[in-house]
Amino acid sequence: MAQYVVRRLLLLVPVVIGILLITFLMKALIPTDAVTAMYQGQLSEKEAAQAIATLRAKYHLDLPWYQQFFIYVGDLMQGDFGESIRLRKPVIDEIGYRYVNTILLTALSLVIALVLGLTTGILAAARRNTWLDVTATTVGLFGISMPAFFFGLLLILVFSVWLRILPVVPHGWMAIILPAFALGIIEAAPLSQVARSNMIDVMRRDYILAARARGQSEMALIFRHALPNALIVVLTVVGLQIGNLLGGAFIVETIFSWHGIGELAVNAIQWRDFALTQAIILISAATYLIINLVADIMYAWLDPRVELVS
Amino acid sequence: MAAGIRSPHTLLDIKGLRTQFGSGRNPVNAVQGIDLQIGAGEILGLVGESGSGKSVLALSILRLIQSPGRIIGGSILFDGKDVLAMSNRELSGWRGRDIGIIFQQPQSCLNPVRRIGWQVAEPLRQQEKLSRKAAWDKAVTLLRSVGIPAPEEKALAYPHQLSGGQAQRVMIAVALALRPRLLIADEPTTALDVTIQAQILELLRDSCRDFGTSLMLVTHDLGVVARLADRVAVMYAGRIVEEGPVAPMLTAPSHPYARGLLDAAPRLGQMGGLRLRDIPGSIPDLSQPMPGCAFAPRCELRANLGLSACLGELPPFIPISEHHAARCWALPQADGIYSTPMTMGTRA
Ligand SMILES: Nc1ncnc2c1ncn2[C@@H]1O[C@H](COP(=O)(O)OP(=O)(O)OP(=O)(O)O)[C@@H](O)[C@H]1O
Numbered sequence: 232m233a234q235y236v237v238r239r240l241l242l243l244v245p246v247v248i249g250i251l252l253i254t255f256l257m258k259a260l261i262p263t264d265a266v267t268a269m270y271q272g273q274l275s276e277k278e279a280a281q282a283i284a285t286l287r288a289k290y291h292l293d294l295p296w297y298q299q300f301f302i303y304v305g306d307l308m309q310g311d312f313g314e315s316i317r318l319r320k321p322v323i324d325e326i327g328y329r330y331v332n333t334i335l336l337t338a339l340s341l342v343i344a345l346v347l348g349l350t351t352g353i354l355a356a357a358r359r360n361t362w363l364d365v366t367a368t369t370v371g372l373f374g375i376s377m378p379a380f381f382f383g384l385l386l387i388l389v390f391s392v393w394l395r396i397l398p399v400v401p402h403g404w405m406a407i408i409l410p411a412f413a414l415g416i417i418e419a420a421p422l423s424q425v426a427r428s429n430m431i432d433v434m435r436r437d438y439i440l441a442a443r444a445r446g447q448s449e450m451a452l453i454f455r456h457a458l459p460n461a462l463i464v465v466l467t468v469v470g471l472q473i474g475n476l477l478g479g480a481f482i483v484e485t486i487f488s489w490h491g492i493g494e495l496a497v498n499a500i501q502w503r504d505f506a507l508t509q510a511i512i513l514i515s516a517a518t519y520l521i522i523n524l525v526a527d528i529m530y531a532w533l534d535p536r537v538e539l540v541s
Numbered sequence: 542m543a544a545g546i547r548s549p550h551t552l553l554d555i556k557g558l559r560t561q562f563g564s565g566r567n568p569v570n571a572v573q574g575i576d577l578q579i580g581a582g583e584i585l586g587l588v589g590e591s592g593s594g595k596s597v598l599a600l601s602i603l604r605l606i607q608s609p610g611r612i613i614g615g616s617i618l619f620d621g622k623d624v625l626a627m628s629n630r631e632l633s634g635w636r637g638r639d640i641g642i643i644f645q646q647p648q649s650c651l652n653p654v655r656r657i658g659w660q661v662a663e664p665l666r667q668q669e670k671l672s673r674k675a676a677w678d679k680a681v682t683l684l685r686s687v688g689i690p691a692p693e694e695k696a697l698a699y700p701h702q703l704s705g706g707q708a709q710r711v712m713i714a715v716a717l718a719l720r721p722r723l724l725i726a727d728e729p730t731t732a733l734d735v736t737i738q739a740q741i742l743e744l745l746r747d748s749c750r751d752f753g754t755s756l757m758l759v760t761h762d763l764g765v766v767a768r769l770a771d772r773v774a775v776m777y778a779g780r781i782v783e784e785g786p787v788a789p790m791l792t793a794p795s796h797p798y799a800r801g802l803l804d805a806a807p808r809l810g811q812m813g814g815l816r817l818r819d820i821p822g823s824i825p826d827l828s829q830p831m832p833g834c835a836f837a838p839r840c841e842l843r844a845n846l847g848l849s850a851c852l853g854e855l856p857p858f859i860p861i862s863e864h865h866a867a868r869c870w871a872l873p874q875a876d877g878i879y880s881t882p883m884t885m886g887t888r889a
């Protein structure tokens with residue numbers, strides 16, 4: 232197992248270098264000059280020229296690109312993600328707590344999605360073609376076709392405006408409830424479908440018949456025999472979905488004013504705050520990589536047929 | 542009624558069992574009125590062409606027929622208990638403990654994500670309520686007794702790490718873990734390498750003998766029947782057409798179908814590899830009503846004798862000797878008169 236993990240980590244090295252290169256080169260693709268954006272309309276032309284010269288020196292813009300790249304990576308390794316031109320503070324200070332917020336939101340919505348998706352999926356499979364199954368499938372279809380932001384607005388309308396259970400602009404821990412459910416319920420729908428179809432598929436296998444023939448109860452068949460098999464496929468879907476959740480978080484955070492990376496990203500782009508945008512992209516990509524790695528390792532751990540040593 | 546051997550104790554007693562697939566206009570009558578007994582400690586060989594309903598019968602006995610199939614009639618008594626009246630709860634208490642089954646494809650019958658030891662130990666933990674440790678130790682012992690080499694290590698392996706023969710040994714270990722009184726083996730060696738078929742069959746026979754377990758052995762292999770079975774039943778189109786002790790069944794079968802299938806006496810004596818003979822033609826469509834003998838369209842005897850009742854009326858079981866009977870109009874009745882249509886009308 233350890234060997235497998237090491238091998239997977241080594242495979243990540245070229246990917247990480249690629250991501251670093253892309254975020255580094257993004258500078259070249261940005262239409263607005265960062266320095267201009269920084270002092271837009273605040274300085275006279277002469278002052279501006281001088282500021283630009285200072286900044287060019289400060290940001291090593293006169294060096295060849297590969298040297299700039301090494302400096303960039305070196306800074307990152309020391310936790311220096313640059314300075315936000317808009318917020319006038321190190322990017323890392325702003326991103327740190329917001330990252331924690333986003334992880335909290337994503338994790339909570341993942342838990343909601345898993346609990347909802349797995350229970351409805353397993354139930355629907357166990358009671359196939361009953362009203363329960365039909366209801367779950369129909370509701371699931373709505374879930375799949377509805378974008379998270381729209382569902383989020385619906386939740387605000389129902390819980391904050393009509394029922395007045397939650398404030399429209401909630402504070403503290405309460406603020407996480409609606410966005411977490413908005414994301415979680417939406418992601419529960421595809422999870423439920425995958426769980427259902429895989430459970431149905433697995434319950435048809437010979438080893439389920441054989442276990443039933445040995446006197447295992449239906450409960451035991453579902454939970455001890457079928458579920459571990461069905462979960463293998465469900466897990467790969469979950470891995471992909473965390474990507475969706477992170478993406479969905481960008482929009483849902485903005486709607487619900489949850490101070491996470493997503494909300495920051497939308498602002499950073501509007502502000503043309505380059506260092507901030509760059510850091511957000513970098514950290515999102517890294518998170519995505521780590522999640523995929525964990526999903527792969529869990530997959531190998533769950534499915535004994537995956538060869539761990541090559 | 543078949544003249545089954547009345548051993549001192551009849552363990553399984555099936556009467557008029559009917560199993561159907563589909564419920565539309567033309568359901569498939571896979572099992573249509575089967576009478577069969579299996580005595581304690583007895584080995585019954587069940588033979589018949591592909592599609593004759595052997596597997597459906599086996600699954601019906603354990604109430605394992607899944608929708609769209611269902612048992613639509615008859616009775617199954619296991620040691621006096623009415624199997625068809627059992628609740629789901631009673632069924633899971635009965636299966637595994639009193640009756641077991643092993644199938645043709647051992648690899649696909651093992652759960653791919655569970656260790657071998659776990660699967661052998663499961664009935665011991667769940668039904669026998671042994672502790673985790675005790676069940677595991679017993680599982681290792683069981684694996685050793687079915688001839689798995691290095692059972693301590695193999696218990697930790699997963700099914701894909703076993704060969705087909707090893708997998709079938711494991712299935713036998715699991716099925717016999719609780720020492721059931723009847724084991725049904727549905728073509729247990731068909732999917733295996735010829736070289737290990739004999740070993741597996743010997744293992745089955747010896748294990749059953751050791752535990753006093755009765756065995757219903759479904760097979761296409763006459764050599765297997767000759768070596769293992771006490772009694773043979775021949776199935777055709779969802780019915781048993783002939784049944785009797787192994788010796789007369791193999792040397793002098795009476796039913797034209799059984800004769801075609803089993804007529805292999807000169808080739809007997811080897812274990813394994815002796816297939817049933819092919820008979821020209823094929824099994825009738827089981828979704829069509831069959832008032833007469835289902836074998837009639839393929840029966841040379843009928844053609845030669847020009848019997849007409851064969852098509853019109855189902856032949857009854859006609860005793861040949863005390864424990865031997867067949868369903869055929871062309872058989873001599875006990876009084877020596879043929880129960881053929883020609884004589885039927887004139888008989889008192
Ligand atoms: N799940 C099912 N749905 C519909 N028909 C079925 C089903 N299972 C079996 N049958 C039908 O029942 C009949 C008997 O099948 P069965 O599998 O019992 O034959 P068999 O004697 O075991 O043949 P083989 O020697 O090939 O195993 C066949 O006509 C088959 O089409």
Ligand code: SF4
Nearest residue numbers: 834837840851869870
């Ligand atoms: S009953 Fe008639 S058709 Fe059927 S096996 Fe006997 S002779 Fe042949």
Ligand SMILES: [Mg+2]
Nearest residue numbers: 595596597727
């Ligand atoms: Mg079969």
